Amino acid sequence: MRIGIDVGGTSMTAALVGDDKQLYFKQRSVTAGVKDEATLISTLITTVDRVITEGNVDLSKVSSIGIGVPGSTNIETGTAVSAGNLPVHNTCFKKILEDKYGLLTYLDNDANCAAWGEFCEGHGKGVQNLVMVTLGTGIGGGIVIDGKIYHGVANHAGELGHQVIDIHGKRCACGRVGCWETVASTRALTNRVAQEVAAVPYGIMAEVVKENGGKVDGRTLFTALKRDDMVAKDIFDEYIETLAIGVANIIECFRPELLVIGGGISKEGDTILLPLREAVDDNQCRIECSMLGDNAGIIGAALLDLSRK
Ligand SMILES: [Zn+2]
Incomplete structure (x- = not known):
């Protein structure tokens, strides 16, 4: 125990x-x-x-x-x-x-x-190399190479959210411009939805927000998607595209057998996974949503x- x-x-x-x-x-x-x-x-x-x-x-x-x-x-x-x-x-x-x-x-x-955790008891059972990307307020990363956690100097490895993917992008909390987490974190996605709802207060997403007591959260976009909202679909497609750029970079750098997506958004399962796998288009690396979730x-x-x- x-x-x-x-x-x-x-x-x-x-x-x-x-x-x-x-x-x-x-x-x-x-x-x-x-x-x-x-x-x-x-x-x-x-x-x-x-x-x-x-x-x-x-x-x-x-x-x-x-x-x-x-x-x-x-x-x-x-x-x-x-x-x-x-x-x-x-x-x-x-x-x-x-x-x-x-x-x-x-x-x-x-x-x-x-x-x-994912390496020992989740999707990672049986693999030797795994990268996990946790989507939340920022983007966290954990790297397992040859069955060991890769720590880097001063245990600072794995800051995958701070890879720059757009040099003309937004300023990141770390001070650099255009980090992956400024566009692909859950917070970035929620902000993008809030922006859209403020601009178009009569659409399906605005309706979803109203039903949620006026609050935009991580589920707003996915509820609107289920109602076939075209605006939500456009935002989602763009989100998957930016998520895929970072994921593909990580795969190119580490060439793991498995890349796991974690964080609350990973509960959406295939809604995220299927388009992400298609956008990354890599047949050597398996991409999965966390099996252990919050645990x-x-x-x-x-x-x-x-x-x-
Ligand atoms: Zn950054």
């Missing part, structure tokens, strides 16, 4: 993962609005405690803990160096968790954990000990 933890900017989840690599019991806590490190750490301990007590676990049966955190990490020391909107400043989660529970603890970047990061974190062998 292992414990996996996935810390994000809006919530954190801790779970029990069995020796069969299946997830058994999980608990979630809110991290949005947590402003200081001490509160974040106490939320973490409370969440793990709940998993242990409510999951009825004998700690002597747990072999290790793994934790995935966003942003910059030091995997040797098990430290979250910095992470956007989360209050971590060289926070050594490894020491905190090892002192508290007396269990060996491993830490890695959340996108690496998701890729590792990829937690399962991957729990199994981090296997990545250090």
